Amino acid sequence: SQQGEEDPQALSIQEGENATMNCSYKTSINNLQWYRQNSGRGLVHLILIRSNEREKHSGRLRVTLDTSKKSSSLLITASRAADTASYFCATDGNDYKLSFGAGTTVTVRA
Amino acid sequence: GAGVSQSPSNKVTEKGKDVELRCDPISGHTALYWYRQSLGQGLEFLIYFQGNSAPDKSGLPSDRFSAERTGGSVSTLTIQRTQQEDSAVYLCASSSSGGYYTGELFFGEGSRLTVL
Numbered sequence: 001s002q003q004g005e006e007d008p009q010a011l012s013i014q015e016g017e018n019a020t021m022n023c024s025y026k027t028s029i030n031n032l033q034w035y036r037q038n039s040g041r042g043l044v045h046l047i048l049i050r051s052n053e054r055e056k057h058s059g060r061l062r063v064t065l066d067t068s069k070k071s072s073s074l075l076i077t078a079s080r081a082a083d084t085a086s087y088f089c090a091t092d093g094n095d096y097k098l099s100f101g102a103g104t105t106v107t108v109r110a
Numbered sequence: 111g112a113g114v115s116q117s118p119s120n121k122v123t124e125k126g127k128d129v130e131l132r133c134d135p136i137s138g139h140t141a142l143y144w145y146r147q148s149l150g151q152g153l154e155f156l157i158y159f160q161g162n163s164a165p166d167k168s169g170l171p172s173d174r175f176s177a178e179r180t181g182g183s184v185s186t187l188t189i190q191r192t193q194q195e196d197s198a199v200y201l202c203a204s205s206s207s208g209g210y211y212t213g214e215l216f217f218g219e220g221s222r223l224t225v226l
Contacts, residue, residue, distance in 0.1 A: 030211050041152075042114075042201060042217035088152060092212040097143060098165045102152035 004032075004089040004101035012107045017077040021104040023089030024069075030092040032065055032072050037103070039085045046087075048070075079108045114135075114218035116202050122224045123192055131187045131221045135204030142185050143215060144177060153201065159185060166173045192225045201221070 007022045023032070030048045049056045049065045050073070056085045062075040070083040076083055086105045090098040115134040135142050143223050146158040155169040159179045165169040170176070174193075189196055199220040207213035 031213075033214065035215075035217075042219045043131075043215075045214045045216070048214060083223075088148070090153075090215075094210065095159075097155050097159050098212050098215060099155065100153040 004091050004099060006034045006089055006101045006104040008104060008107045009102070010097060010107070012109060013079055014029045014109050015059050015081060017079055017080060019083070019108075020034050021074050021087055023074070025072075025089075025091045025093075025099075027066075027071065027091075028094050030094060032063075033090045033092070033098065034063060034072075034074050035090060035100075037088065038039070040084075043088065051074075060092070076106075079106075080109050081108050084108045114202055114204055115152050116200075116218035116221050118221055119219060119223045120224075122226065125193055127192060128188065128190045129192055129223060131189075131200050131202075133184065133187070133202030133204075133218060135185070135202070136206075136216055137183075138184065139204035139206050139216070141205040141207065141212075142179055143205070144185070144187050147199045147201055147220070148156045149198075151178045152193050156187070156200075182226045189223075191225070192223075194225050197223055205224065 004023045004025045033048045034046045037043045047058045049063050060077045065072045086103040088100050088103045090100045117132045142159040145153040157177050158166040161182045164178050174190045177187045199222050200222045201216045201217035
C-alpha cells in the first residue's frame with residue numbers, strides 16, 4: 001500500500017524558478033526520504049530526514065518535515081533542465097520497508 | 111560491483127511462460143528489496159530480505175511470485191505462468207541497514223517485463 005502521497009502530481013516550471021512539492025502520510029515514521037527518478041531509470045536517493053528533525057538542506061534541496069501534520073515538502077531552488085524527473089517521497093514506518101508515493105513529475109522548461 | 115545490477119534489463123515473454131529476474135546488490139549490503147512499478151505509477155513493495163531470510167513477503171501479489179536470496183548476495187525473483195498484468199518494471203534495491211529502521215536504498219536500473 002502507498003503510505004505517502006505527493007502533491008501536485010505534475011509540475012511545470014521555467015528554468016531558474018523554484019519547485020515545491022508536498023508529501024502526506026498516514027502513520028508514524030522513523031524517517032522520510034526523497035528520491036528522484038529520471039525517465040526509464042532507477043531511483044536515486046536525494047535526502048533523508050529523521051522524525052525528530054524539522055528541516056534539512058542538501059545543495060539546492062530543502063526538505064521540511066511536520067510530524068504533527070504528517071507532511072513533508074521538498075523545495076528545489078534555482079531549477080535546471082537536469083532537474084526534470086519524477087520525485088518520490090518514501091516513509092519508513094517501522095515495518096521493514098520504505099513505502100513510496102505515486103510521485104510528482106517535474107518538467108523544467110529552458 | 112559499484113552499484114546494484116539487475117538482469118535482464120528488458121524481457122518480453124508470452125503469457126503463461128515463467129521468467130526469472132536477477133538482482134546483484136552492492137557488496138556487503140545485508141538488506142535487499144524488490145519493488146514493482148507499473149507505467150506512470152509509484153513503487154509497489156514486493157518482498158524484503160535480511161541476509162538470506164525474508165521477514166516480509168507481504169507484497170507478493172500471488173503464489174505465482176517467489177523470490178530467493180543465496181549467500182546473502184544475489185537474489186532471484188521468479189514469476190510463474192506470467193499474465194499480462196505482470197507487465198511492469200521490477201526494481202531491486204539494497205541497503206547497508208535494514209530491519210526495523212530502513213536507511214537509504216540504492217536502486218538498480220530495473221528489469222522491464224512485457225507479457226504478450
